[in-house]
Amino acid sequence: MTFSLIQAQEDTVAAVDTLTKSYSPNWEGSAGFEQAGPFIQAAASYDLIFIVLAVSLVIWFVLLFFMIRVDKKVGRLENELKHSKKQTQHET
Numbered sequence: 001m002t003f004s005l006i007q008a009q010e011d012t013v014a015a016v017d018t019l020t021k022s023y024s025p026n027w028e029g030s031a032g033f034e035q036a037g038p039f040i041q042a043a044a045s046y047d048l049i050f051i052v053l054a055v056s057l058v059i060w061f062v063l064l065f066f067m068i069r070v071d072k073k074v075g076r077l078e079n080e081l082k083h084s085k086k087q088t089q090h091e092t
Contacts, residue, residue, distance in 0.1 A: 036044070
């Protein structure tokens with residue numbers, strides 16, 4: 001059994017060609033989206049980068065909101081701790 005390098009290269013090219021054909025703009029799986037809802041039409045469009053950008057921005061803003069909220073709560077707890085320490089020092 002002999003395995004030639006040229007044969008492996010031909011198989012690789014054939015695999016790339018099948019992927020290009022299956023993901024071409026004329027893909028049959030995208031037919032019929034005209035009757036679908038607006039969300040499905042937006043998800044099936046070629047502008048998916050904007051949907052990904054919007055979702056990632058929402059995630060980042062939610063994380064930023066929670067970080068600011070936790071920072072305020074920690075600051076408030078630190079102030080209460082300092083205040084209680086001052087009160088105990090003045091009482092003794």
